[in-house]
Amino acid sequence: MSNISTAIDALLQARLRQLPEVQNESERWHTLGEHLAELDDALADLRAHTTMDAELVTSLTLPQLTEIQLAVGQAADSFRVIASRFTRTTVNIGVSGAARMGKSTLLQSVSGLDDNQIPTGHGIPVTAVRSRIFHSPTVRRAELEMHSPESFLAAVISPLHAALDLSPAPRTVAEFRDWVYPEVLPDTRHRVLLTRLRELQSALMSYEPLLTGGVKTVPLEEVRPFVAYPTHEEISKAGERVGRAYAAVREARIECAFPHEHVARIGIVDLPGLGEVVADAERRHVAGLRNEVDAVLVVKRSSDTSSFFDETDTAGLGLLDEVRGFVRSTGEFAYLVHNTDPDKLHLAENLRGDLLRNVNGGEPDRFFTVFETDVRDPERVGREVLGPLLKRMAEGLPVMDAEVLAGTRTQASSVRDRTRLQLTDLRRALDQVARRAGVPEEVNEAKAAQLRSTIARRLRVLVGELAAEAHGSVLDQGFGEAVEKAYEDVLGWIQDGFGKGADTWKEEALTCMITEGHAAAFAGPEFSRIRVEISRRFAALDDFFTARLTAAWDRTAALLAAECGALFKDEGSRQEDSASGSDDATATATPSARSGRDVLAELAELFASSSQPCPGLASAVNSLLDVRLEYRTLLYPRVRPDLAPLNLQVTHPDTGEQMQQVAVPLTAEGAEHLHELFNSLAEQAAFRIQRSLSQEAAVPAVVIHALVEQFEDTLIRSGTSVMEFRRFVRSYRNDLWPAEFKGIDEANSRFARVLRVTQDISKALEEGQR
Known part of the structure; x- marks a missing residue:
């Protein structure tokens, strides 16, 4: 290849290395164009509301918006x-x-x-x-x-x-x-x-x-x-x-x-x-x-x-x-x-x-x-x-x-500069709308305090109930039943020749002992297999833990939904309520078709994506959802010693010295004796685990109580809680109390939409400048 050809190949490769950055630029400007189109619609929707007087309508008109939309589209096309x-x-x-x-x-x-x-x-x-x-x-x-x-x-x-x-x-x-x-x-x-x-x-x-x-x-x-x-x-x-x-x-x-x-x-x-x-x-x-x-x-x-x-x-x-x-x-x-x-x-x-x-x-x-x-x-x-x-x-x-x-x-x-200038003009107009037609800020603060206090009382009752369940004198019957079921499953597996059938197990033991010349060749790997399988079967308790955690999410979601109006209804239900003027703020129990986890996830999204975001409240909900109760992390460390005897080499109880606990003749009678020994050791280990787990019956309830208590403390008493509840109320006041706010506040979602879109535009402009 000639020097010219090599140089041309190099410059074409250099172009390709710049391609991702240019494509990102094109996509950013395309997204900005979509935001501007949404802003145009949102402003028209707000201007059309019946409470808007002529002067406010005029202030919410951006004469250069169409021109800027065209320029943004051209910028996106230029990068493309x-x-x-x-x-x-x-x-x-x-x-x-x-x-x-x-x-x-x-x-x-x-x-x-x-x-x-x-x-x-x-x-x-x-x-x-x-x-x-x-x-x-x-x-x-x-x-x-x-x-x-x-x-x-x-x-x-x-x-x-x-x-x-x-x-x-x-x-x-x-x-x-x-x-x-x-x-x-x-x-x-x-x-x-x-x-x-x-x-x-x-x-x-x-x-x-x-x-x-x-x-x-x-x-x-x-x-x-x-x-x-x-x-x-x-x-x-x-x-x-x-x-x-x-x-x-x-x-x-x-x-x-x-x-x-x-x-x-x-x-x-x-x-x-x-x-x-x-x-x-x-x-x-x-x-x-x-x-x-x-x-x-x-x-x-x-x-x-x-x-x-x-x-x-x-x-x-x-x-x-x-x-x-x-x-x-x-x-x-x-x-x-x-x-x-x-x-x-x-x-x-x-x-x-x-x-x-x-x-x-x-x-x-x-x-x-x-x-x-x-x-x-x-x-x-x-x-x-x-x-x-x-x-x-x-x-x-x-x-x-x-x-x-x-x-x-x-x-x-x-x-970009022209767009920023238009946004500055729009923000001034929005401030004017808020001052002249909005609900007084003291009303917002009172409603936010009311919502925070009501949720706090409900959560306090729930935390009390969970504390009683965790520290009461009556052990969790469900946990005992789950442990007993796992124990019976392990015994059945042991009695079935450790999953192979007794005769097959003994035949495999005899064959290995004769081939290798000693019983340890079979016993060592088999101890390991049995030990792992018993532990795995007790891990079926995860179903119980999941059910308890799901129940806690359901209870938490239900009390939050009871205080949050129509926020947890689907979009169609919200529109019907808006059209009919429904003021039933209590008809908000978690819909039967949706799990408590789904409702909590939606609440976290509402906190995060509101026109005035509430990251602290969103984090509190996400932290509650980001929890896993599992046997292997919660209880397995406590029962691990109960599996220690299921090893080829163990510690002598009197001398403390290491000893090998398997020594049988290399005959059919030796294989039979080996099977009896393994059966006995495995059943003893299963019994010890069952007894140890029974003593830990309160642990799941204690953990769940601690989780919900931490959630309640974070949601209600974090350093930003008061401020963020006010933000939340400003963003969703109409949905929370649809019967109490008429007039301009009936259009609060329209106003909030304009605010959200302007924030999206500002974010897109800043990303494009970095």
Whole structure:
């Protein structure tokens, strides 16, 4: 791989490394646009409320909101386009130039294609469709993106109608077919445009079936009529009915093997139409190319009639500035190709001098680099144009990428500042609404104190009940039953030959002892298996613990739901209550279809996402939910010593020395004795565990009591509790006490929605600036 190819691969990889950041920027601006649209709806909803007087309505109108929404959408789109630029797997070079300058010949020399794919001609424009040409060592084909009927009318026919002042434009292809156009127009340019329009109408039958809006694949040998105007010979032979398949094509993608080195990651974009007299052809052909081409070659040929850089050429460079975008240096983006004719050296000298004086201010390559070559010679084009250009691009593209990204960010920063200014104005208006139409703050504080006190009393009763259950004289019958059930399960497993059947177990023991020559080979692993399995079976107590924890959540949720109005109803129920004016604040018991855990999780979300967030209250609820009662963590450490005898090597009870407790003959009688020993030791261990667990019957209740007591203490008495209950009441007052607050407070949720959306917008703006 050459140095140029290596450098191009490196810059494409550098682009990919920047892609995640650019995509995140695009997503942030897209999200900001969604928030602004919601703000528009929320403000309209608030303004429409019956309690709002005219002055308040006026203050809640943001005249620039629509304009800012458009600017935010453009910012999101700009970052999306940059992401597309950084995603490309090729460096794209645009080739431009007026008709008869040698542009198509240069494209042939670069790509290796011929007149059947990139036609050339003398005296008339020949290229009708913008084409993208990519190097491929194996694929040789053309993919044609076809117009739909709607896009054909919008992109081809409507511009011609507009240029000719023919209003309105046809709305359907059938209308276009039947449209009656004037025979002639006085203005010369208009006559040419009218001729093009009539030609398209006359040839409609040849391309109407192609207006599918899809992609059509054709061999390169057959692509010419889809990308080029018909030749003089074709027009002379067919007249007005000559085929014009190109009219149905939006764009062509061509793949073929380029006859040059350094081209594996190169794409060539053919830009037809510069200098043509077709309606707005130049702009239509460069539309959408910003960030799609990395450099442009502008071809200029020295001839008897074109040995100077004229107004058309200058206008073409100006048009390419739109494609350049935020790239600062025009000369790094656009390059001039002086197409020379070896047989007319005097004409080349004339154009050479004009380019030096009038384009580059008397200094070679001062503003624009000029590549001089004979575009008919592929070898010269590769040596004199393509090689030097790719070297310049390998060095300059990282700088241009940085300029594009910096320019887009600067533009977006301006939009960000304007959005912040609008938010500042809105906050002032919202403060005015709150002062003039809101419920007095002392009322909010009183209701918050009432809610906090009522919940505190209910929680205190629940904590008392749980304390009695934890420290009462009557042990938890359910726990005893759960322990007994686990114990019986373990005994049944032991009596079943430790899950294998007694005869099978003894047969396996005898086989292993005889094979290995001692009983320890079987006894050691089997002690471990039995010890683990007994412990695992007692872990079935987890079902009991889960049921007790779930019951505690249910009891806690029920008392909170009883005080929190319609907050725990589904959205449909809330809307029905709002419409009917229901004031039954006690009809809020936890819905039977929902668990206490679900209700508590919803309450935590309400605390966290209210218009004035309550993180301390949310944390208290989440901490209660983030609890697991499990046998392995709660009780297993206490019964672990009861499993100690189930080991091959144990401690002698009298001497304290280590001893091996298995010694049996290597016979069937020895295996029988071994089975009896294991049975006895396992049953004793199970009994000890059952007895130890029975002594811990109060532990689950004690733990649950402690959990709920801690929850109550945190929810009611943390340092931020009073403040956050006030915030909670401000955010959900209407839902908590729907019958007590009418008038503007009936629209509190509308006001809160506006506040929430403004907070979302502020957050999005801050994230975008970091």
